[in-house]
Amino acid sequence: MEFRQLNTFLCVADELSFTRAAQRLCMAQSSVSAQIKALEDELAVKVFDRIGRRVLLTDAGRKLYTYARRMTEMTREMRSQFSNDDYIRGSLTVRVPETIASIYMPGIIKAFVRDHPKVSLRMINCSDEQLREELNSGRIDLAFLLSDDVHLREVNVKRLRSERLVGVAGPGHPLLARSPLTLRDLDGHHFLRPLTD
């Protein structure tokens, strides 16, 4: 039994849905299923009733829930003991594209300044390809990208989530006939795209 499994379990229990939990955790639904299954196998107890496509906590599941909550709460408390957050000072310079910024950043910034009020935060628009050099030079500390894949050896890269790429055209546009639409189909057409790296 590992913390990762408990965390997944808590998420499913909160959402009462494997699929939604997977989305929140940024993982595949099958992975959520596998983790819950591993948990149930190890404890030799079913923690969810799958009645049709409804997901409900069993009695054992409710017990596990309280234990898991207490444990994650305990780890949170412990972590805060080590990284005494309120004392974190300094500045953080982040490069983030406008498209991402407008959607995700408000909530993130709010939470961040709540947790780290002593950190001065600088946000810069992202629009070019100097990113690698900028990160290496220390001019910026952190960057968010919309990208197919990132291969920078010198910096730490973490995939946060994936977004579908959707094409939008005016009514009657010839490309609308094609379904599915491939990148190759775009050849020769003019189009606006969200930024890449």
Next chain:
Amino acid sequence: MEFRQLNTFLCVADELSFTRAAQRLCMAQSSVSAQIKALEDELAVKVFDRIGRRVLLTDAGRKLYTYARRMTEMTREMRSQFSNDDYIRGSLTVRVPETIASIYMPGIIKAFVRDHPKVSLRMINCSDEQLREELNSGRIDLAFLLSDDVHLREVNVKRLRSERLVGVAGPGHPLLARSPLTLRDLDGHHFLRPLTD
């Protein structure tokens, strides 16, 4: 942070030695080092002082120790809620070689009957090669082996620990000259061996 790491940490903290902890956990010393390092990296705190070849808990380490103890204690409590041990009944037939039995079994049996007083335990000496068929047929439930390697697809095999194989000879025996001694050197000599599978 995962339970496996906390468990390893507790073991090192109890033994105050990476090497001995590795032995108790049946893993390589390098793996213990890696786990502790991962823990320290994640928490951004050193939990052990490595002063020369001495290993001591840091202040942070002592904090972590109490948290980790509480957590493992909590999981133990939780597990006991699900698998209500006292109600486990039935019988367990174990095949175990005398060499192992005489050394390890007393403590194991004592703990087992304490935890599962309702289970009737049958121990049988192990001496032959019908093991596979015996396990498959269900005549025995569990077996302990001294073996180089076990390849039985149909049964679950778990390596518990490893033992050094030591040769013993009378004084003046010609083989004593050879060091190191290889299995090939034994060719043509008579010797007694502990059982294998």
Next chain:
DNA sequence: CGGAATAAATCGTTGGACACGATCGTTAAA
């Protein structure tokens, strides 16, 4: 009813994580 949509389970594949053995550097004991 019957077809479409939705959700969880299952399956086969693959990349990353982790354990291992070997080796290095350091320290303490001889």
Next chain:
DNA sequence: TTTAACGATCGTGTCCAACGATTTATTCCG
């Protein structure tokens, strides 16, 4: 100074867990 002991590190191999695709089962709706 030598030797033994111990933890750190490195390179390698293996196994597990996450993934995408598919299947199965159920619910929704016409």
